[in-house]
Amino acid sequence: MxxxxxxxxxxxxxxxxxxxxxxxxxxxxxxxxxxxxxxxxxxxxxxQPSNALRALDQIGVADQCLEEGYAFNTFHMCASNGHRFTTASTLPLGRFPGNNGIPxxxxxxxxxxxxxxxxxxxxxxxxxxxxxxxxxxxxxxxxxxxxxxxxxxxxxxxxxxxxxxxxxxxxxxxQYTGQSVWRFTTERPAEVDNGFMIFGKKSKAGLVPMTKNSMYLLCVTAEGDRPKISEDQMVSKLKEHLSEYTTPLVTDIINRIQDPKDIVYRPLxxxxxxxxxxxxxxxxxxxxxxxxxxxxxxxxxxxxxxxxxxxxxxxxxxxxxxxxxxxxxxxxxxxxxxxxxxxxxxxxxxxxxxxxxxxxxxxxxxxxxxxxxxxxxx
Ligand SMILES: Cc1cc2nc3c(=O)[nH]c(=O)nc-3n(C[C@H](O)[C@H](O)[C@H](O)COP(=O)(O)OP(=O)(O)OC[C@H]3O[C@@H](n4cnc5c(N)ncnc54)[C@H](O)[C@@H]3O)c2cc1C
CATH class of the missing domain: 3.50.50.60 (FAD/NAD(P)-binding domain)
Incomplete structure (x- = not known):
């Protein structure tokens, strides 16, 4: 020692x-x-990808994370209209799934x-x-x-x-990268049983299951050299970014976005x-x-x-x-x-x-x- x-x-x-x-x-x-x-x-x-679960296991908390989160192995890759063009499997490691989403x-x-x-x-x-x-x-x-x-x-x-x-x-x-991420927690419909990445022409959206009942929506955008967004613009700006997505996976969520306090926005x-x-x-x-x-x-x-x-x-x-x-x-x-x-x-x-x-x-x-x-x- x-x-x-x-x-x-x-x-x-x-x-x-x-x-x-x-x-x-x-x-x-x-x-x-x-x-x-x-x-x-x-x-x-x-x-939490499987290598995170492997490390969490070494400190004795991986199983609890799995119990309180939502394990999944794939990300469906979709166009903005929802067309799935491929599915990317993330690698399970030993007894751990490819990913675990967790609040x-x-x-x-x-x-x-x-x-x-x-x-x-x-x-x-x-x-x-x-x-x-x-x-x-x-x-x-x-x-x-x-x-x-x-x-x-x-x-x-x-x-x-x-x-x-x-x-x-x-x-x-x-250093600021020019990109920001917007995130919004909402109910998880049964069809979101794995991760989804949805590619727009000006941004990228995603759905990540977190628990049996919840998931989060993410949207990565380019905010140029003006990454600061005031609270009164939060809802309208996010909705503007999401307007390029026509898949119901996203459109069904848009109406639920009402309160800026529910949006977590972060320049990267x-x-x-x-x-x-x-x-x-x-x-x-x-x-x-x-x-x-x-x-x-x-x-x-x-x-x-x-x-x-x-x-x-x-x-x-x-x-x-x-x-x-x-x-x-x-x-x-x-x-x-x-x-x-x-x-x-x-x-x-x-x-x-x-x-x-x-x-x-x-x-x-x-x-x-x-x-x-x-x-x-x-
Ligand atoms: C939008 C976004 C999404 C992310 N998603 C993922 C993801 O899906 N998976 C993933 O693995 N990672 C993700 N990350 C990265 C992840 O959040 C960080 O890498 C992780 O939190 C780093 O942990 P940390 O303990 O080093 O720092 P932090 O989590 O930032 O913790 C630092 C702690 O130190 C405290 N502190 C700060 N200054 C002082 C001080 N002077 N004195 C005493 N205490 C202080 C803070 O209050 C805080 O509690 C994401 C990051 C962002 C921004």
Whole structure:
């Protein structure tokens, strides 16, 4: 076992909670700080591909996710009029289905309960203000003026990570891709028993089952350099985007969209922190190190995998620098692949929607190859 015995995790989201559970399981004491005074879990649903379920299984919560979500193996690919031109099967892995859709707040609840059951102390409404990052320990000052010393600090504080900026400076920033995603939760009709991707001329829509009774509609659009949408425009803008779809799969939903508060709209940003993601006693994981577009449904999967792999490496003998270097060896190329492929798909989509498609761009083939690569052992 490495010399790391007590760890501070900054950020109690998907990656931070997973890291806490994985570390406690490995016999390493973990404490989490979360800057929200109480959790407000944004978002709608999450697609958990089989590699995410494999990682969740390692922290003991895959079965609960399957119980509370909706497992499916295929995505039907359709034209805007509903014509199905192909069906893409996603790869089951061992006993796990190709995908599990789950409401984001259910996933959060499952991870939070598991963390609490492991006895992890979670301090809400707290962040870091300073890290004195030495070679033998990280000395942390918190926003409530308390302080503590840790063998390791994990920055799992998302896209706009404070830990990343304290350690690596402010020059590494996320970049807007030109695309945004709109999402709307609604009742799931029986015919939506698998995922659907529906391709328009100016956007892409999708239906993702989440539970026995619910699904979400997504619509990926190009918003140019004006991604901000005011609340009073939310409903009309989304309806305008959806007007190019004539399939009842979409038209049946349009009338249900009445309240802007039911729409979750998000401009899409990406970020890849160069290798290494660690310095002395601080390491960055999840979106804070590699935020990606949702095109491959892999962002949260990568955060959970980071957590599992880091805990595995920390159980091995070796100096902390060796352990963290071994962690990078297992994580960097895999995460870089997802960030880059998702970005490429987003760029190709935008070219197509402008009427100038990239010659020979084959999004389906690229997605298939990339997702197949993700099934390799981590
Ligand atoms: C529209 C959209 C759809 C997506 N769909 C999918 C999908 O279907 N499947 C999938 O796998 N992924 C998906 N993702 C990606 C996924 O949401 C992220 O990759 C995942 O949430 C990353 O987890 P994280 O823990 O690294 O960061 P977050 O989930 O962002 O968690 C960070 C946590 O840190 C806290 N925090 C922030 N700053 C501080 C601070 N200074 N101090 C203390 N705490 C702090 C935050 O409050 C939060 O709780 C999607 C993303 C988007 C934007």
């Amino acid at each position: 490495s010399s790391v015995k007590n760890v501070l995790i900054v950020g109690g989201g998907i990656g931070g909670l997973s890291a806490g559970i994985a570390l406690q399981q490995a016999g390493i004491q973990a404490e989490i700080i979360e800057y929200q005074p109480e959790y407000k879990v944004y978002g709608v649903g999450i697609i 984001r707040n259910r996933l959060h609840h499952i991870l939070l309960e598991a963390a609490r059951l492991k006895g992890i102390h979670i301090r809400m409404g707290t962040t870091v203000t300073h890290i004195d990052n030495q070679s033998d320990a990280a000395h942390v000052t918190f926003s409530d003026n308390t302080s503590g010393s840790y063998d390791l600090v994990i920055g799992a504080d998302g896209l706009h990570s404070k830990v990343r900026s304290l350690i690596f400076g402010d020059q590494i920033k996320s 940003e990406w970020l890849l922190l160069p290798d290494p993601w660690y310095q002395n006693r601080v390491v960055i994981i999840g979106d804070a190190a590699h935020a990606t577009l949702p095109q491959l449904g892999q962002g949260a999967s990568l955060a959970i995998e980071d957590a599992v792999v880091l805990a595995e490496e920390l159980q091995k003998e070796g100096a902390v620098s060796e352990v963290l270097s071994a962690f990078m060896e297992r994580r960097f190329d895999r995460c870089k692949m997802i960030v880059n492929v998702s970005k490429t798909i987003g760029e190709w989509e935008q070219m197509e929607w402008k009427g100038t498609p990239v010659p020979d761009a084959n999004i389906g083939a690229l997605m298939g190859r990339t997702l197949a690569n993700m099934m390799a052992p981590i």
